[in-house]
Amino acid sequence: xxxxxxxxxxxxxxxxxxxxxxxxxxxxxxxxxxxxxxxxxxxxxxxxxxxxxxxxxxxxxxxxxxxxxxxxxxxxxxxxxxxxxxxxxxxxxxxxxxxxxxxxxxxxxxxxxxxxxxxxxxxxxxxxxxxxxxxxxxxxxxxxxxxxxxxxxxxxxxxxxxx
Amino acid sequence: xxxxxxxxxxxxxxxxxxxxxxxxxxxxxxxxxxxxxxxxxxxxxxxxxxxxxxxxxxxxxxxxxxxxxxxxxxxxxxxxxxxxxxxxxxxxxxxxxxxxxxxxxxxxxxxxxxxxxxxxxxxxxxxxxxxxxxxxxxxxxxxxxxxxxxxxxxxxxxxxxxx
DNA sequence: TCCATTCTGAAAATGAATTTCATTTTCAAC
DNA sequence: GTTGAAAATGAAATTCATTTTCAGAATGGA
Numbered sequence: 001x002x003x004x005x006x007x008x009x010x011x012x013x014x015x016x017x018x019x020x021x022x023x024x025x026x027x028x029x030x031x032x033x034x035x036x037x038x039x040x041x042x043x044x045x046x047x048x049x050x051x052x053x054x055x056x057x058x059x060x061x062x063x064x065x066x067x068x069x070x071x072x073x074x075x076x077x078x079x080x081x082x083x084x085x086x087x088x089x090x091x092x093x094x095x096x097x098x099x100x101x102x103x104x105x106x107x108x109x110x111x112x113x114x115x116x117x118x119x120x121x122x123x124x125x126x127x128x129x130x131x132x133x134x135x136x137x138x139x140x141x142x143x144x145x146x147x148x149x150x151x152x153x154x155x156x157x158x159x160x161x162x163x
Numbered sequence: 164x165x166x167x168x169x170x171x172x173x174x175x176x177x178x179x180x181x182x183x184x185x186x187x188x189x190x191x192x193x194x195x196x197x198x199x200x201x202x203x204x205x206x207x208x209x210x211x212x213x214x215x216x217x218x219x220x221x222x223x224x225x226x227x228x229x230x231x232x233x234x235x236x237x238x239x240x241x242x243x244x245x246x247x248x249x250x251x252x253x254x255x256x257x258x259x260x261x262x263x264x265x266x267x268x269x270x271x272x273x274x275x276x277x278x279x280x281x282x283x284x285x286x287x288x289x290x291x292x293x294x295x296x297x298x299x300x301x302x303x304x305x306x307x308x309x310x311x312x313x314x315x316x317x318x319x320x321x322x323x324x325x326x
Numbered sequence: 327t328c329c330a331t332t333c334t335g336a337a338a339a340t341g342a343a344t345t346t347c348a349t350t351t352t353c354a355a356c
Numbered sequence: 357g358t359t360g361a362a363a364a365t366g367a368a369a370t371t372c373a374t375t376t377t378c379a380g381a382a383t384g385g386a
Contacts, residue, residue: 142314151305233366
């Protein structure tokens with residue numbers, strides 16, 4: 001499952017990882033929760049990849065670092081990360097919840113191949129403006145939006161022609 | 164759960180219902196399936212409402228007309244309707260699949276209140292253009308897109324201020 | 327160090343979506 | 357109109373991701 005990610009930073013620096021850990025620790029303190037080795041491991045693993053991960057996929061990756069960490073803890077930590085703005089959920093409408101890290105990233109959207117599930121990111125300022133505009137017209141205080149395009153990628157079209 | 168629907172037609176005419184039935188019957192014939200009273204009842208009930216219905220909600224409505232029709236049949240018929248273009252799925256990101264009828268409707272999008280679940284429809288040609296444009300750039304054959312805005316509606320803001 | 331609070335993770339529960347299967351219905355051929 | 361193969365039906369069972377429970381372990385402020 002290929003995922004082309006076009007981003008501002010080519011990779012996450014050590015400095016950024018430290019800063020993200022700080023954000024998590026601060027959030028934990030704020031809401032009266034505790035700092036644990038598991039949570040740190042999960043955050044670091046999450047930051048290590050640039051893909052859109054399901055809880056299950058992240059759990060697999062985390063287990064390579066610490067086989068003792070369970071699915072439940074990954075699930076709960078992912079919710080914590082979303083709470084403090086380090087992660088955000090992206091729904092590709094295939095019944096599986098996915099997360100991507102949101103730390104220091106530009107607003108972007110996804111185009112998903114309905115054949116192979118691969119995805120491409122794209123940017124569009126117009127969409128962000130539209131959110132504000134539509135909200136104003138209908139008197140909503142808007143918080144976020146989702147925009148996904150579905151289609152068939154070049155590779156899958158080739159494969160289809162071949163068969 | 165209020166749903167403001169801003170549409171081209173104020174209501175579905177008898178003529179349109181007949182035409183929709185024709186479309187379903189034609190589709191059934193094409194794929195070698197059979198015409199049944201249940202399928203017709205479900206289609207008519209579906210067309211009768213202008214809301215975004217979950218399978219469960221539609222099942223409830225259908226049962227008022229014919230208590231013998233089961234959830235499974237509604238579920239399967241809704242898929243058939245989607246296949247022949249009479250219905251389309253809208254995902255509001257709350258884990259429940261919803262359908263709306265697509266017969267003779269303009270392309271539109273939804274703004275959903277995250278407090279009470281009510282929704283407003285809006286139109287934007289820009290979004291449709293964007294689908295084509297982004298598809299062309301990344302070499303995808305696009306088929307559809309989803310665009311939803313999430314926020315808090317006026318009524319819920321009032322209620323929040325009051326408490 | 328103490329100990330109340332929180333965390334952990336296996337297992338169980340949940341709930342929407344989907345499939346199974348025995349029975350009934352459709353419809354094309356006769 | 358009858359027949360019979362194929363499809364439809366619907367209750368119940370299953371699937372599967374998500375969420376909760378609970379008993380033991382770990383955390384961190386006093």
